[in-house]
Every structure is written in structure tokens, then in C-alpha cells.
Amino acid sequence: MSRAADLAAGVRAGRLDPRALAEDALRRIATHGEALHAFLEVDAAATRRRADEVAAQVRAGKDPGALAGVPVAIKDNIALAGASLSCGSRILAGYRAPYSSHVVERLLAAGAVPVGRTNMDEFAMGASTENSAFGPTRNPWDVARVPGGSSGGSAAAVAAGLVPLAFGSETGGSIRQPAALCGVTGFKPTYGAVSRFGLVAFGSSLDVIGPLAADAADAALAHDVIAGRDPRDSTTYPGARPSAARAGRSLAGLRVGVPGEFMDESVDAQVRARVDEALELLAAQGARITRLPLGRLPHMDLSIPVYYIVSSSEASSNLARFDGIRYGPRSPAPDLLETYLRTRGTLFGAEVRRRILLGTFALSAGYLDAWYKKALAVRRLILDEFIALFGDFDLLAGPTSPFPAFALGARTDDPYAMYLCDILTAPVCLAGLPSISVPCGLTRGAGTALPVGLQLVGRPADDHRVLAAAAAFEAARGEPERCALFGAGTPAAASGAR
């Protein structure tokens, strides 16, 4: 599959037909969709209409924008007017968004062609996409394995070459972790860089929307389209800068710290080996790599409990609106209380109910100080520790996920084992930092070769530096291994034009 940047350039130059690109994406989805279950909804008619609209713009001499004609997949928790917005939950089954999110408005204004809604863990709560009420997505490298989550549908769609570009959301690792497990590039912007207006809230102080792409250049292109101040989201900041990902690819002199906490024994040996090789490659390009002993992020080991208290507390409030009164299905009952209990008790999945209970508990009178407020205090310490590190380093590096893609069902019986998937990403989310996961090789030895992700983390609002470093790393690395599906059949339109 071609890069989004090349496709958009081709469309803008009149060399590529948006309709042909859309048909190609629809065909790939039709062919592989069932096996992967990456999509919850594909509206072929709307996709074609939209592609023709973009084509008409080009014919009329107008420039449709930076993503002209690029088919994009959007996670089913980012509102697109008229489309599904199920969040992978039965409580929103059949609900259609009455408005479009800021991100979707920006994508449409840039000429993108939304092809479908991607599968996800219910309300983005999970790290395997197995918590989707509509069945799990499968990893294109090995359909017996999970794609990661919660943006598993978006990661699998890009990894399998169904679309060149997808969007996900991240609260504790939901973009970067599935990107790592599926072998694609996933970027989590600084908290507040991208408007959350139209993103169904999970943990409001953590949620961010970001791209999943074949490489960092495409991620940067997409990020530039969606980032920036939005008056409808008071937590956005205006500092979005045009990404420097394509320019200044030199890594020379870049100070990269590798916190010991990111590379300890709990991380899979194969993963550590691939990350070590990636660090050597960075060093060979002139980056100054410093391996730090344990102790520079002394509170990182509390990230998981802190993350689950903060995000679940916010979620318990954010998910209160799903009561069956105004929209979505309702479980009828003789009185109001019973209506609430039945609707929320039967239509939310087990993990969502668990988090609502956890969050409700943490906010309850008598427990607030011991749990929620204490968690906020530790969150602050974690941020301070990161900021202190950034006094010495431009970037931090380490693995994205402590282990590669695991088998479906392997962690579903043990919530805490599932929560540990976020151990290397959640602290970064708690600190609100920009971070990217780029493919850095495959596991070797017995069994299926599985992708490993290198995580780079930047200072707050240093999104451009993170993207630029990732692009430089990718240039040095060369084309990464792709799963078998990815290359299967170059887009007809694109090949015809070349």
C-alpha cells in the first residue's frame, strides 16, 4: 500500500483518482475484513460519494487539501455525523452521531475520504480489542493473536494495508501499543494538541486523538491536519506547529535518555534486544544515547494504579450519560431506578462495569482523599520526574510494549495482567507527553515473527521533534518488515499511474 502523502500528492496533481483509491480500499476491506474484523461499519455508498466530491474539487481546479482523496479509517469513538459511534459498546449500538468531531471536520476540510469505523475495546477500555461488544479484531501478522488495543481496529487496518491511514485515541497506550503489536507507526500527541470535541470521553484529562500510519512522515502529515486550538475544547492549546518531520532528518547531537525503568527484567528479552538494536542505530546516526540506571523515574512503578484510579474516576462520571434515557437502547423496567440498573447492568460489558465501580469507589465520600486525590498527587510527581529528565535529554526512548502480540484469550481472565500492557505507555499519558511508536524489527526464533515497537517520548508540546526523530530513525532503518497482507496487490490506481 502506498503512503498517504504520495496518494494525496497524486490526487492533488490529478494523477490519481480519489474514487479509484476508495474502491481499492473498499475491495481490500471486503477481502480481508471478515478475517480481521477491523471495522465495525463500512459505508461504501458514503465513501464513494465523498471520493467523488473530492474528485470534483480537483476537476474544478480546487485543492482539496493535504489529505486529498486519502481513504482513512476512524475509530468508532470519534464522531462523524451520520455514522456509527458505538464505542464498541452495546449501549450505543445503533446510535448515529448527530454531529462531527473537530478531528473529522479537519479531515474532511483536508480532502480525506472516511471509509469506515474501526473496532475497539468497549469505550477504549482494554489493550487487546477483545473487550469490543462486537467481537475482537485479529492481528494481521497472526490471526490467533490480538492486535493490541484499544485502537486495535485502526492498527490492524493500517498493518494489513486496508487503508493507508487511520485514527485512534489514546488514554493509557491505546494508539502506541496496538501500533507496536501490529508493526505500524502510532503517534500520541501532547495532551491538548488535538481537540477532543467529538471524541467520546473515557479519561478526560488523558484522552488524545492521534494517527496510525505506515510511517512517521504520514503520521506527521495527519497530525498537522488535526492539531490546533479549538474553542470547543478548552483544554487545547494553540501551539500546533507545522511538523518538521520531513525536514531536518538528522539525529546528530540529539540527547536521548533510556530510563532504566523502561528496560527492566519484566520486559520481554526479544523486545529488549530489538530496542537495543534500535538504540545502536540511533547512536550510529549521531544521537547521544544515555542508558540511565533505575531511579530516575522512581514513581513510575505506581503508574498503573495511578492511571487506573484517575482514568476510572473520570470514566465513572463520563459514562453516566449512558442511561438509556435520551439515546441508545434501553432495557425497559417498571420504574426509573430499575431502568437505570437494567440498562447499565446489561448493556455495558464486564470491563466497563468494573472500571465504573472502581472509579465510583475512588470518588466516594470517605475514599476521595485516600484514592483519587492521592493518585493526582502521584501523577504530579510522575510528571515532575519526566520534566526533570528533560533537563538532560531531548527525547526518551524505550520499548512501547513489554511484550509482543499475545494470543487471543491469554489475558482476558486476569484484568491485572491486561492492565500491565500499559506499563510503559500509561506513565507517558499521565504526564501528557507526546510519544510515538515506530516498528523496530521482529521477534526471532520459534513461532511467528512478531513486530516490536520503539517508543520515543518528547517534552510537552514537542510533538514536531518526536515526529522528526521518528522519521529520521525510519530513514536509517529502511522499509520495515510488513505482514503478508500489507503488500498484497498494490493499489490499481496507484500502480497504473506509476
Next chain:
Amino acid sequence: MTRTAIRREPVIGLEVHVQLATRSKMFCRCEARFGAPPNSLICPVCSGQPGTLPALNAEALRLGILAGLALGCRIAGRTKFDRKNYFYPDLPKGYQISQYDQPLCSGGELAFEAPDGRGGRQEHRVRLVRAHLEEDSGKIVHPEGLSFSLVDLNRAGVPLMEIVSQPDLRSPEEAAAYLQALRRTLRFAGVSECDMEKGSFRCDANVSLRPVGQQAFGTRCEIKNLNSFRFVTQALAAEIERQTAILDGGGRIVQSTLAFDPVRLRTAPTRTKEEANDYRYFPEPDLPVFEIDPALVESLRGTLAGRDPASRRRRYVTELLLAPQHADALLEEPERADYFEAAVAAADSTVPAASVASALLTDVLRLANDRRRGLPELATTPARLAELLALVAGGALSVQAMRNVIVEMEARPSVPARAVVESMDLLQVSDTGELERVVADVLREQADMVARYRAGKTGLFHALLGAVMKASGGKANPATAREILARALG
């Protein structure tokens, strides 16, 4: 069981919800208007659609500060919003955006007069705990005879200020006087219409009883949603009676939430099962902490200076020498007081402020009422009224004739007041020479009546004066005519 009744005093604190007079809602751009068809003023944000976020209406914050200043509160340097979590069908998000531990305004005090129970009036000061911003919920409608309820979200997200008093009130009458004063203060600050009928001024009352002389408070009950001044007094009286009966009977008050039944004049526990509500307040993550610019606060304070009803009342009574009841009547509506002050300013020194007040309170108000117009929309402007009153003061126009002139003047907006009077041929005759001639004519024509008057029927003076007025075509200055007639009759 009879026992000697212990003398108890009621302890009352009020929580008032005031709708801030913004054009749009607090966190979205929907109109904040009363009386529109159900669910016609809603959008994805205020109907709680998934993915929506609040964005604060700056005007709500401004009006909140203005209200706080009008009530003498401290304005916070930084303020934040919190979520108050509970489930109810009229609450679209499952939480209300409110303020918990960093309210916009705290402290403050309201001074007012209330009847002292002995026919006089007594000054009271009620301390305020705090005043904070929050959004309104929607409204549930129960269609009669049907098994379902309907929700109207037009009101959801409308900006409110909750003003919490200390339990400083000691009787239903004091509570009512406090509410009147509060309403007046807020209306004069331009913060809210405070229209109870439209729900823009609502009151919850906390009541407890304690033996006179005891410091500690008794167990309190909260009466919710009192939406008229009369209901407030009635509900408090009923609740005091209920608690008194329980205590006199040796019982104990159970802390509870009550509703007032205005038909049976009774308070009763609300039907919803009263549980210990845990609202799980936590900081609203979708809104930043707001820094309040001290310069803004000071400029708002400046706009309020001297315009509050208390200092206006003082000025009216001591400087302008108005009767207290006139001062109060003028201060019922900000438009009245503004009109009054503009007319006084426009009038020359011959016009007493008292005559401006009485002309406004009788004639101009009647005119406005008849025409169904607000005072600011009248063609009878303060300046034209002042002109008219100068004619009255100079004896050129009778007060009676002025009423007719005002009506005519309203129909002829661009004609100066004096010209209207002249065109109506109403300029009064105060010229003694001319009036003496009129009196002489009347005495000649009414020789019979004059004879009977002189024979002792002094009551006929009024009939004779009437004849003089009639002969002058109503233009005689009554005082001058009376004087000349009295002299002529010896």
C-alpha cells in the same frame, strides 16, 4: 399529653438559584430563553450527546462577578468548576457542572428592613456563605393520566448562580424580606431578571427550631423549590408549625427533604426515596482553572457604585426628601429608579423631586401599563416629564390637566411638552386680574347661592369654587381661584 410549651425560635437559611441574564447557555451557544416549545433550544452539547465538551460563556462569568460584587462578596482570584454526579432523567450528562470548593464568590452580606412585629420596621443583616456558578438541569413533564414522563432540555445548561445564606433568619417574614431585598439587589445590578414565574429565581429553605437562648442548632429540614414569595412564607410557617408540633409532642425531628403543597398548605417529605446522596464531586477535567483579572473586577465594581438600591434609597429619602413609601415604590424596578433619576436630573430647581416621584408612580406608570410598554420605550421621556412638571410648579398647569397632557404627549413624540399643553389650551390662568373678573361674574350669576352662603351655609363654598373653575374653562389655578373667591365672599 400536655406539657408546658418551650419557647422556640426558628432558624432559617436560604439557598437561592438565580438565572443569570445571558443570551446563550452556560456551556454552549443555545439560546437561554423561557417559553420556547419543548426541546427547541438544544444542541449536542446541552443534550449530553457523547463526545461533546463544555466551553464557558464568558458573559456568565462576568455576571457572576457582578452579582458577587453587588452582594459584597469576595471575588476569587482563581475559580474552577467541579462535577456533581447523580442520575436523573433531566440531567443529560449524569452530572451537573457546578462549583464545589473554589466558588467564584464567598462571604458577603445583605442588609434589608423587615417588619418588627410591632408595626414598625427593623434593619437586618444576613451574612452570605458563598455564591457559585452552575448549570441548570432540564425539566420533567408528567402528562396527566399517562404512564410516562417527558423531558424538556431547553433549560438544561442555562447559567445559574446559587446564593447560600448563613442561617441568620428568624421568621418567615424576615425570610421573605431577605428574598425581596436579594431580588432587588440582583435586578439593580443587571444580573438577573429574578422572575419567579419564569423560574429565574428559585428558593430552597433550611429550617430548624431551637429553644430561645440556645446556641446550638436543631435538626434541620430542607424545603425544596419554593417558587413564589407567598409560598416561601407559607411553607416556612407550615414547616415551623410541623416541627413545633413534633417537638411539643416529645418527638424528634428527622433530617429530611420536603416539598410544599400550596393547596393544603403543608410540607411533606418528597416522594423520591431520600438517600444519603454522595455526589462524588471532583474537578471538571474539561474546563481549565479560570484566573479572574482584578482589573475586570474593579471595573465591574465601578459600574455598580451608587446604583445599588440601598444607597439609592438613602439618597432618595435624605437628599431628595421623598416619602419612604415613594422611595420603596421607585426601587421596586430598576427602570423606575432610572427613569426617576433621569427626570430629576432634567428638571429645573423649581420641580420638587417628590412631584417627579408622584407623577411617575401614578401617571407615567398608568400610561406604560395602558400601552403595555416598558418605561424606557415611552415617548414620554424623563426630560419631557420634567418639562411638564416645571409648568405645574410654575402654576401654569394643573396636576389634573397634566394627566391628560401626558396621554396626548405620548401620541406626539416629537412635540415639546409646552407646545402640547398650549395646543390643548390647558395653560392655567394664575393671573389675578383675570380671575377676579371671573369670580365677580360668578358671584353675580349665583346671587342666590351667595346669599345662602352668607346666611351661614358655608358648605356652599365648594359649589361656588366649582362654578369659578367651570367658568374659567378648567384653566384657573385652583389655589389662586380659592384665594380670590374667599376674599370676594368676605
